[in-house]
Amino acid sequence: MIADDPTDRRRRWHWRTLDTAAGGLALDLGLYGVSAIFAAITAVTSTLLPHRAWGSVAAVGYLVATLAVIVQLLLHRRNPTSRLAGLPARWAVTALTWGSTALLPVVWQSIERTAGRTDRAQEEVLVVEHAGARLVEHGTPYLGPDAIAALPPGEQLLGYTPYQPGMALFGLPRALIDTWWTDARVWFAVGTALALALAVAALRRTPSTAGPATANPRRDAALLRGVQAATVLPICALTLATGGDDLPVLALCLLALALAAAGRPGRAGLAVGLAGALKLFAWPVALVLIVWGLTRRAGTRVAIGAIGLPIAALLPALLVDRDALTENVLRFPLGHGLVTSPAQSPFPGHLIASALPAGRLIAAALLVAAGVAIAVRLARRPPRTAVAAALICGYGLLAAIALMPSTRFGYLLYPLALLTWAPALHRPSVATPAELSGRASSA
Template sequence: MTAPSRAARTWRTVHSAAGGLALDLGLYAISAGFAAATAATSTLAPHRAWGSIATVGYLLAALLVAGQLLVRRARPAWAGTAARSVVAGLAWLTTALLPLVAQSVQRAAGRTDRAQEEVVVVEHAGIRLTETGTPYLGHDAIAALPADERLLGYTPYQPGMALFGLPRAATDAWWTDSRVWFALVTALVLTLAVATLRDTRRFATGSPAPAAVLRGVQAATVLPVCALTLATGGDDLPVLALCLLALAFAAAGRPVATGVAVGLAGALKLFAWPVALVLIFWGATRRSGLRVAAGAFGLPVLALLPALLVDRDALVENVLRFPLGHGLVTSPAQSPFPGHLVATTLPAGRAVAAALLVAAGLAIAVRLLRRPPRTAAATALICGYGLLAAILLMPSTRFGYLLYPLALLIWAPALLSAPTRVPVSRTEAHARA
């Protein structure tokens, strides 16, 4: 038995134990401990505020799952996938949405310690977009800011991210907090992804298993790294949700929609671009590579054009120079992953870390050229492991970025049951029924 098959078998065993409830209980119980530790020890005020509320939410979810385990044999419906989905929805409400709204309301009332820097950056980008036509400040404008404000002068995102700041540009209220709109878009996109996977008319052999889909949704919502990020910062969650939607469209054999979804993600943040590249290779196995690429890279390019025309230098300063470490200030993203440790402790460490990152990229490129992914599940696995390697090896990175590979890897089993070669028309599906 090969190593990948052993890993898959182990995952299936853990995932399905006690009808999925055993892993649910472990997830919520461990998450409650993480939230409690965050509330007690974090040096970031928004994180402590999240932990104080999320701890109760996770404990409530754990208690509900414990009750489901007790009645599983007597009341099977109370412990089925539908009931587990209700608990997961309640967990997301209490561990992500409730802390998010609480912090947004407190911030609107004057608390300045109820949002991470990216929330302010996105809202300022939205205001600048309405006033100047570009979300970016140029080099000279950033240099003119006080030294302690220059970091917030940078907008290291793609232009589409500024759209989430437009509500705050219109009025100052709790509901115009950019996190509220991050959460709304995330919820809508994940709902569409689940609906796509459940649309049996598009599959010849049935849609993916509901239990696997639920596990994938849990990974993108109630996993602490996702719930914490959404409640305190949030800008990564719409990007992640769109990538998951793109993979769901790929599972349904819809290359054009796949390209559009991942292209929208790429118009928000560069993290989606590697996912787009792998999906293009997936599309090439179906003779649809160009159709995927049209949306995957066409939409980000269209989003860049206005900012490029208004102020090219400002675009370069924010989107290229700052992320590469050549801005007026350096990124505070310094989680102690191998790439950061190598860069900061070894002689010529940054060069060594860069070489390791390039080597990992070349290895993935060779894999794609020799054996391009033919299924959506294989695509998700390559994206997940590739982003994990990149995050671990980048000299400047954040712990929160792990939400991308974790969610992508756990999303992959939700795509396994769906064939990806032949989309089935509605008429054909009825004929085969």
């Protein structure tokens, strides 16, 4: 097994110092407490009605979780080995919190929407469901430029499907029957839960230096923190409850990295390929994993799934209506569609594009420069561990989101979850015979 990079070990040491305070409960308290405040503020001040509805429910869930962690901290202070303050109890609180702050709002808003509330879903939910209906009727989830132009001006934005063809599968249930459980968010939640469960299972089966049958509390604690980042973190819970299309993409990327850490490059390629068949955000992760695979002489096995599945998803749409595919997945995201994207969060790229002369060109040049820098990093120091791959993906997507002319705050869920997931991917290196001999002689 390849030894860890010293820089990676230093990063992990600093993170563990914060993460392990009071048995991990100190950071849990901060997470749930701040999240409760965020949800309450969202419920009162958000201009988006689905967000306000989420906040009114999630604030209660986060508050209950905060109180539960306070009790756990008191128990830990009296008895550090108390089972009610240990790792299994922390997993239970996390599961209940995700249920109350993400899954419950999904069900609640889906039921209210079916009952006639038109303010209980963000536009992406409608877009995905319309894509599913078009897939059933026309064999492609996309409308062509002429069909979009024929729509009333206020509906042209909803005529676009700026996703990869696989995303339409989440809209298929609604195309078949109109009820609360066919809401696309319900199936986003199902896909997210399934992918995360597989990721956790893959990492727990990964052997440690002590052997496959021995528990590894440190790794399990890091895994819990990674799951929290992908589930109960407000940016993820809010997104799943109100829109949700990013969560299965993120979960599949995390599954791909978990399979990479478990030494299963072929399955890692399939997982990230499924994510890439849903949304472009997974394509940089696929590229990094292919480079990781090359360091293990498994680049082809990774690439078969990572590249093959997105291509397989694109081919039917390409054959049915090439112009519609181009209009939706290329022209619109690049700002050349009939309408412009409403994604305009005030990150540096957007501020440069809107405030400076030739700002879009400058922002594009900075984005290309960041991409070139990452490419050079991959060429000179390719990631040899899943940890390194996750860190490159996380920081790379963070730079891209900051520099894109059109972006959203919600996209930050990708780098935040990827960077938090990285410590859970650590596989302790196996000492060489020479190192073992040296340790024995010093003893």
